[in-house]
Amino acid sequence: xxxxxxxxxxxxxxxxxxxxxxxxxxxxxxxxxxxxxxxxxxxxxxxxxxxxxxxxxxxxxxxxxxxxxxxxxxxxxxxxxxxxxxxxxxxxxxxxxxxxxxxxxxxxxxxxxxxxxxxxxxxxxxxxxxxxxxxxxxxxxxxxxxxxxxxxxxxxxxxxxxxxxxxxxxxxxxxxxxxxxxxxxxxxxxxxxxxxxxxxxxxxxxxxxxxxxxxxxxxxxxxxxxxxxxxxxxxxxxxxxxxxxxxxxxxxxxxxxxxxxxxxxxxxxxxxxxxxxxxxxxxxxxxxxxxxxxxxxxxxxxxxxxxxxxxxxxxxxxxxxxxxxxxxxxxxxxxxxxxxxxxxxxxxxxxxxxxxxxxxxxxxxxxxxxxxxxxxxxxxxxxxxxxxxxxxxxxxxxx
Amino acid sequence: xxxxxxxxxxxxxxxxxxxxxxxxxxxxxxxxxxxxxxxxxxxxxxxxxxxxxxxxxxxxxxxxxxxxxxxxxxxxxxxxxxxxxxxxxxxxxxxxxxxxxxxxxxxxxxxxxxxxxxxxxxxxxxxxxxxxxxxxxxxxxxxxxxxxxxxxxxxxxxxxxxxxxxxxxxxxxxxxxxxxxxxxxxxxxxxxxxxxxxxxxxxxxxxxxxxxxxxxxxxxxxxxxxxxxxxxxxxxxxxxxxxxxxxxxxxxxxxxxxxxxxxxxxxxxxxxxxxxxx
Numbered sequence: 001x002x003x004x005x006x007x008x009x010x011x012x013x014x015x016x017x018x019x020x021x022x023x024x025x026x027x028x029x030x031x032x033x034x035x036x037x038x039x040x041x042x043x044x045x046x047x048x049x050x051x052x053x054x055x056x057x058x059x060x061x062x063x064x065x066x067x068x069x070x071x072x073x074x075x076x077x078x079x080x081x082x083x084x085x086x087x088x089x090x091x092x093x094x095x096x097x098x099x100x101x102x103x104x105x106x107x108x109x110x111x112x113x114x115x116x117x118x119x120x121x122x123x124x125x126x127x128x129x130x131x132x133x134x135x136x137x138x139x140x141x142x143x144x145x146x147x148x149x150x151x152x153x154x155x156x157x158x159x160x161x162x163x164x165x166x167x168x169x170x171x172x173x174x175x176x177x178x179x180x181x182x183x184x185x186x187x188x189x190x191x192x193x194x195x196x197x198x199x200x201x202x203x204x205x206x207x208x209x210x211x212x213x214x215x216x217x218x219x220x221x222x223x224x225x226x227x228x229x230x231x232x233x234x235x236x237x238x239x240x241x242x243x244x245x246x247x248x249x250x251x252x253x254x255x256x257x258x259x260x261x262x263x264x265x266x267x268x269x270x271x272x273x274x275x276x277x278x279x280x281x282x283x284x285x286x287x288x289x290x291x292x293x294x295x296x297x298x299x300x301x302x303x304x305x306x307x308x309x310x311x312x313x314x315x316x317x318x319x320x321x322x323x324x325x326x327x328x329x330x331x332x333x334x335x336x337x338x339x340x341x342x343x344x345x346x347x348x349x350x351x352x353x354x355x356x357x358x359x360x361x362x363x364x365x366x367x368x369x370x371x372x373x374x375x376x377x378x379x380x381x382x383x384x385x386x387x388x389x390x391x392x393x394x395x396x397x398x399x
Numbered sequence: 400x401x402x403x404x405x406x407x408x409x410x411x412x413x414x415x416x417x418x419x420x421x422x423x424x425x426x427x428x429x430x431x432x433x434x435x436x437x438x439x440x441x442x443x444x445x446x447x448x449x450x451x452x453x454x455x456x457x458x459x460x461x462x463x464x465x466x467x468x469x470x471x472x473x474x475x476x477x478x479x480x481x482x483x484x485x486x487x488x489x490x491x492x493x494x495x496x497x498x499x500x501x502x503x504x505x506x507x508x509x510x511x512x513x514x515x516x517x518x519x520x521x522x523x524x525x526x527x528x529x530x531x532x533x534x535x536x537x538x539x540x541x542x543x544x545x546x547x548x549x550x551x552x553x554x555x556x557x558x559x560x561x562x563x564x565x566x567x568x569x570x571x572x573x574x575x576x577x578x579x580x581x582x583x584x585x586x587x588x589x590x591x592x593x594x595x596x597x598x599x600x601x602x603x604x605x606x607x608x609x610x611x612x613x614x615x616x617x618x619x620x621x622x623x624x625x626x627x628x629x630x631x632x633x634x635x636x637x638x639x640x641x642x643x644x645x646x647x648x649x650x651x652x653x654x655x656x657x658x659x660x661x662x663x664x665x666x667x668x669x670x671x672x673x674x675x676x677x
Contacts, residue, residue: 009507013507015504030535200423222430225655228639335524336527388511
């Protein structure tokens with residue numbers, strides 16, 4: 001019995017529904033949570049509500065009054081007794097360095113010896129930072145539940161005394177230049193891959209099928225091999241006492257002390273990433289070039305065009321969809337690449353993804369990690385939409 | 400050599416082209432293969448010793464393989480990788496195949512958008528996915544559990560299944576569904592007896608891709624796995640970062656053999672894909 005169109009629609013939607021729900025819950029929800037984390041940080045606000053309340057009426061020009069000092073001091077002492085002040089102090093410290101030791105030191109001093117007279121004098125005696133307006137501004141800002149500070153931080157910006165947006169001091173500007181460098185390196189990797197892949201894809205596409213099959217295997221073996229294995233291989237080959245340096249020394253090109261530093265720097269990152277991503281360039285090029293009839297080049301030649309003329313005017317334009325598909329894919333994968341730079345990049349060969357990992361695992365500044373992740377995600381989504389428009393997600397094929 | 404080259408083509412250019420391609424293919428394959436002989440090194444070095452080059456029997460040994468198979472680190476890791484990989488593959492293959500069947504129907508509303516969303520886990524940088532999931536599963540109280548890792552790997556593997564099965568279905572003749580209906584089959588019978596057998600090679604291809612993705616995944620394991628979930632990639636990561644030993648090369652050799660077997664299986668399935676071949 002033929003189904004009506006509505007029934008067909010319903011059946012199709014019901015078949016797709018389980019995966020749609022699964023992706024929404026286990027993939028989109030975590031990403032949404034990350035976006036929330038990038039602007040929402042309630043930890044400080046929940047820990048020192050009385051202090052923030054007292055500061056809410058403060059004008060931010062002169063030092064707060066004695067009452068605010070007393071409330072803040074008592075709250076710090078109480079939190080410190082519960083060992084909860086450390087996490088608050090760490091967060092304030094991200095807005096103004098030195099604040100962690102200031103807050104913990106003061107809480108310890110006041111806890112041991114509660115002031116009989118003025119809390120204000122006692123706190124300033126414990127640490128001169130309390131006599132600075134900027135100290136109190138930092139505490140007030142750390143207490144904002146919804147905050148743009150992680151994004152400002154990720155873009156090397158900060159807020160000035162009256163909340164205006166200012167650039168970070170020169171020595172603390174790292175993220176924008178890292179982002180620019182990630183783009184530059186990704187573009188270079190894409191270009192190198194394209195130059196290496198194009199002639200190979202051409203050879204594969206126009207070789208007799210049996211030979212093309214064998215050559216294709218040479219592309220697919222590395223494609224299927226574990227990324228960690230391929231990265232290990234490059235460590236083996238490129239390291240100081242590795243195969244390539246040994247070879248160069250043995251055949252006398254390099255002296256023992258001239259061994260090349262090819263790994264744990266940007267060179268290592270680029271070489272290993274080109275190797276990993278090259279199949280993703282070759283395969284789309286190959287599948288497009290296979291559809292270009294060899295007759296076209298022959299016809300151009302018979303009309304008197306030189307090889308380069310016919311390549312430029314006839315072949316290249318027809319191969320462009322493959323160039324676009326491969327380049328976008330490699331570029332998208334490059335800008336978010338983590339594993340290979342982390343293992344072979346050393347200190348100088350890191351990309352933006354390493355910073356996200358650093359803030360997730362080492363500094364535990366999750367809000368900043370989330371903001372950096374959100375910025376990277378935005379870039380990838382834009383590129384993905386371009387890919388979808390130009391190439392079509394449907395046309396994506398597996399090796 | 401290649402048919403595109405013109406009759407008047409210079410021999411030099413042809414040889415330059417072939418030579419260039421040979422060099423690129425060498426660059427692709429040689430680094431993968433170099434670890435195999437090095438894994439038989441008798442010394443704890445990552446390079447060929449003089450003895451190895453002179454083919455002295457003493458310079459070669461199986462000691463790293465004995466370590467890998469004997470010592471109590473890699474076999475438990477294999478078990479954990481298999482548990483996570485197989486469970487994740489079952490989930491992603493089931494959901495991915497059903498979704499591909501739904502999305503292949505011309506009647507499906509919002510097809511392009513849904514496809515783009517369902518494939519997005521494959522193109523999102525893994526560090527972002529891992530960061531989001533680490534917040535998500537720890538908030539749910541599922542941090543450091545097998546459940547979290549299996550769900551995470553399943554959603555990362557599903558796009559591969561979706562793509563492979565969709566490719567298989569793109570050549571599928573929907574008249575077959577109508578023919579089955581005319582012969583009295585209901586929708587479920589048609590799916591089970593007509594459609595699934597014809598797209599089975601695509602389903603298995605997708606499953607192999609999904610399994611291989613899980614079997615090689617380390618970043619999500621680092622971020623949401625606990626000490627209980629030390630899979631093979633997790634141990635390799637630790638090995639490369641912390642105590643680098645030729646044991647890693649022996650494990651790498653096993654993984655290369657595994658990759659070649661997977662590739663052979665996928666090629667075999669492709670030849671059996673009647674739908675796409677026709």
